[in-house]
Amino acid sequence: MKKNCLLITISLFLLNCEKATIKKKKTGVIAQKAMVVSARVEASKIGLDILKKNGNAYDAMVATHFALAVVYPVAGNIGGGGFMVYRNNDGTKGALDFREKAPVIAHRDMYLDAQGNVIKNKSTEGAYAVGIPGSVAGAFEVFEKFGSLPFKDLIQPAIDLARNGFKVTKKQAISLNRAADKFEKVNNYKTLFEKEWKEGDWIQQEELAQTLERIRDLGKEGFYKGKTADLFVNYVTELGGIISHEDLSKYKAIWRKPITFNYRDYNIISMTLPSSGGICLAQILKSIEPYDISKIKHNSTKYIQLLTEAEKRSYADRANFLGDIDFVKVPIDSLTDTEYIKQRMSTFSWNKATPSPEISHGKILGYESDETTHYSIIDQFGNAVSVTTTLNTGYGSKVLVKGAGFILNNEMDDFSSKPNNPNIYGLIGSEANSIASEKRMLSSMTPTIIEKNGKLKMVLGTPGGSTIITSVLQNILNITEYNMGMQESVNQPRFHHQWLPDVIRMEPKGFDIQIKSSLKSLGYTILEKNALIIGRVDAILVLPNGNLEGGADPRGDDTAVGF
């Protein structure tokens, strides 16, 4: 990929990131029974209050989800979508897909000009970039299947938070100030986010409070029909978007069978398509499983080399094969087959980097039939949920629905606008992820739950666009191979390779100079940037004595609370 294109990709990804500040604190919050870890203390506490009222993890999920939509507008949302992986205390597991969809009249070439070139910013900024949101439908699916408390009790704390307001943190003020110009550019009125923010300022969102009240009183229809839908469709239309009432009323969240696989003694449960997360995680872990990883020094040259080469091969397959399973045939079994993966890794050499152009995708055995947020919850009954939701990049499309107070996603950019043309994360896609009416765009979100000996061991996930998969991967290895605690694991510096561009991204100051030079001498290109952070992992580890340890990422304002 061209250098300037790479820089644009990275700088956009970094829009809301701060310089990595990796605290040395090693032990996280410990609780005996229940825990919520999310991007904001207010949302974590709201989730925990629900658990204290004898609500279950699903009740807490709904409450945390709506609270994040208020207090974490960069990524928490009702105008976006996401995925949930769950494990009940009886060992049953499942996954919910509330990913956004393309509008009915969307089509393959909608972001191309007459010459067939991708039109800059069209899939990332403004109303034309918006996919049909799934978050509200997702929350209701969860509530209807598993909820135990009245819905109004779950959403009311978010309504109060929107109406009464909350304090802006230092990191949030920086992030809001960076986005102000974009809000001004994209909207046709002065939004409440356009001002000079400083730490300690107060944000009140009355219009959002009223939208949440319509959801409280009318259920799903309080969002997808009636006044909220009118405000949504009218404003998007005013701004040149294509979402219709039909699009909103047709949206459905879908229960899916998660990807499950073994890694050594662990059973890993992760998200399936339309997220690539679980498949890529399985491929990478299976690629490195034959090596005695615990004997390789953590974050050493060898460790980075091995993971990088496995990641390259998996992301090359992602680019070629993966897309919405309801629209394209994806050979999941073949892609995660041990022999196939062994064959893919056969070209790996400790002596030099395999250049990405030499990798391409594998020959499969046959067809069988920058901004997001994550929260992890374990309840006092032993149920666990792992939820990653997104507006895509920070504050999504920057469209703030006039009169309704919620931000719309720019998830359409997760489609491949044109084969082999990188999206905002630098990810390449093929026909499998091309745009089609009502199709879901490929994601990297990787909400994951891990079992050991049939018992719950860990719940984890992260934001970070294309780096989500590799951040989850590194935290799994920190625990399973290096015996770290949860907070210690989350604090570790991270790196990432995604096949193209052919660079290892590294958190600055996280890696020894000697390691970087030895990687360079092996043929690797390293990309560090002052502001770069990779992911914000929020996770819970079940300790051998049954206590829970939270890992709340110090790269953000993330907070673990428990009892």
Ligand code: GLY
């Ligand atoms: N929007 C980021 C993802 O879904 O991977």
